Amino acid sequence: MLFYSFFKSLVGKDVVVKLKNDLSICGRLHSVVQYLNIKLTNISVTDSEKYPLMLSVKNCFIRSSVVQYVQLLTNEADAQLLQDAARKEALQQKQ
Numbered sequence: 670m671l672f673y674s675f676f677k678s679l680v681g682k683d684v685v686v687k688l689k690n691d692l693s694i695c696g697r698l699h700s701v702v703q704y705l706n707i708k709l710t711n712i713s714v715t716d717s718e719k720y721p722l723m724l725s726v727k728n729c730f731i732r733s734s735v736v737q738y739v740q741l742l743t744n745e746a747d748a749q750l751l752q753d754a755a756r757k758e759a760l761q762q763k764q
Contacts, residue, residue, distance in 0.1 A: 671758050675751055676701040676739075684709070685740040686731055692720060694729065705733035 679698050686694045686707060693716065696709030708730050714723040 671751075671754050672705060673701065673703050674754065676705065676707075678747065678750070679741065683742060685715075687737045687740065688731070688735050689737050690735070692716075692723075694723075694731070696729070699728070705736075707731045707733070707736070707739070 676698070680700060682698055684696065684698050686696070686709065688694070692714065694709060694712050694714060696712035699708040699710045701707050708728070710728045712723075712726060712729055714720050717724055
């Protein structure tokens with residue numbers, strides 16, 4: 670639930686999602702569900718020559734199993750919040 674809460678705090682912010690098939694999608698995080706499936710709006714593809722069909726797509730739903738990583742802008746992420754939540758979760762697992 671730690672990452673779910675973190676991604677919920679990023680709704681409305683711009684992110685880059687790198688998929689396992691090397692496709693990178695830039696867009697605004699519209700929503701995220703508890704399984705970490707992601708919905709992006711206003712998307713663009715970083716390598717449009719390799720994926721020309723993606724030029725006409727404006728919104729997409731990405732299943733979490735195909736995500737390699739999610740890149741955030743450095744000023745968008747609240748690192749202190751994430752560190753505090755990770756510490757709290759680690760303490761709960763020890764008990």
